[in-house]
Amino acid sequence: MKRLISAAGLALALAVTGCSEPAPQGRGVYMLMDTSGTYTEELQKAQQIINAILAKLDPGDSFAVARIDTGSFSERDIVARITFDDRPSMTNQQKRKFRDLIDEFVDNVTPASYTDITGGILQAVEYLNEKNPGRKTILIFSDLKEDLKDGYVRDIPLTMDNYNVVALNVTKLRSDNIDPREYMTRLEDWQHRVESGGGTWRVVNDLDRLERILTE
């Protein structure tokens, strides 16, 4: 009887430890590029950032780049997306194709009339939740000035548990120069929205240290 109980215990232990759901692995990165108005002139920098991120990602990681335009909560706004193959050689080929897609997009981009950042973030959350990577990062390459078209409802609380949100190249607008409090308030508002949704918030304006975007 004792032996039976021991064997059952061992089997149970093996079942619990060996057959449990594997923990999510790898990284998932979703980058939003602001294409509204004059910010399209900054897209060359976005290209550099994307290349730097491509160099940092490993086999099995997921990466998507989407544009921010009038209505960003749409799959059509995703410029390129990929989950890298397990094999390193295939990953390298996929990175080359991804870079070519981004280059083509940047060359042919047309400025958008409005800036729907919240919709882009919602789309990013949906994409990364579906991929379910170990670490989820949303990069927002924008001045963070949201400008919604009439009728678009974006007053929605964000659900961003375990998300790292990094705002990149947050440029100052002309009005910010007149009243810097506008810039600070804008940043604080976004930080509050992200952190109240359970995510972490960081701003990186020094693009000379791009390699730190994913490591920190």
Added chain:
Amino acid sequence: MPLADLIAKSPYPAMTWVFVVLLVILSMYFARVHAHRAILSLSRALYRTLRLGAASTLRAEHRLLLRNREVLLAAGREAKERIIEREFERIDGSVRRDISECPSLNRRLTEEVTRIEEDHQKSTEVPPAPPGWVPAVNAVAEIPSKGDPMVANILEGIHDSLVKAQEQATQDYRKSVQVRHDHLKSMMPHWRNVAQLLGQVDHKVTDLLQRTQIIDRHIDEYENIMRGSDRAERMLSSSSLVQFFIAAFVLAIAAGGAMINFHLIARPMAEMVGGNNLIGAWKIADIAALVIILVEISMGLFLMESLRFTRLFPVIGALADKWRVIMIWVTLGFLTGLASIEAGLAFMREILLQDELLLSASLRGETDAVLGNDFVWITTAAQMGMGFILPFALTFVAIPLETFVHSLRTVMGVTTGFFLRGLAMTLRLFGLGFRYLGEAMVNIYDIVIFLPLWLEDRVKTHLGNGRRPAQGPSFRET
């Protein structure tokens, strides 16, 4: 509620304190004998228990030492038997080889001696003697001519003939001596050959004698081991410790080699099994690389065992020679195959590395830096060479591993013996500590109730019975 709070709430706290203290002292006084017994019983129980534990530990240590000694002597006896057996095999081989060469040596010596004898015979031939009539002619030639010119001419002619004959004889003699010298000269290489042959014989005999001396020494040590002498045990123990540290050092070096090997194949292994799949916290690619290296080491162990360099697996050692040879070739084949795979993986690693460098450069926009350099083939060849050679080099890990395993038993025994001895000493120290602590507590108890004890003493003295007040039980009494 604590007692202190109760006393603080009373109307006369100081008086209450005094009352409580007196009550406690009186209680302790009346319970003195029983309290002493309780304290001493407790300390005695602890003391005896710890002493018992120490004695048991010492007995265990003694048994362990005996067992260690048996194992050490058995291992030493086995090793010495192997050495002596090997020495006898060497002597046997040497003697067989030398004896087989004896007829040839004898023939060569005989031939040389025969040639020397012949030359010697030739060199002893008597030189040609001067003609017999020379003294007669010489006597005639020395006759005085007394002024007779005719006689003088005759004598002069005789003299000339004599001189010519003398010169001829001298020349013949010189030729004869020359021939003899030539014979003697031709003897020299034969002498040298003889000396060389005898030198070889001497060398072999000396070598044999040295081997016998070595065997004598080993036999002495073997006898010491068989007698189980302390000297033999000390020697074997010391030898085991030295072997343990040397083997550990060599194994550490081998571990370094295995680590380099691992890094050489782990990266390209991701191409085969995927770079992102995990088992637990380990990547499958890393596990696969590790498994390949461990299989190589296992094959190396089997190869060394089949070659009888090591004796880790008695089953392999007991195989028939035919199967052992088959096993040698099979393991060697596996090793060569795995080494070839490693060389291929090392080549692939370099290709992947170059591809990644090119991609990184192009992502950075350095389009002119993607051509690489002309010396890449050197690192590629070096990596492939290492990938092929390291599995064979790791084969030799079997030898230090065997030494490590065998010496580990002795080292563990010695270490455990030291630990047990230290534990026994600690238990005894604690036992003594509890014993004296019990006696100290009894004395402290009496100090606390010194006032009633003093009064008791005074009363009994006053009553005149002259007896000392009753003592509590001592440690020995309890």
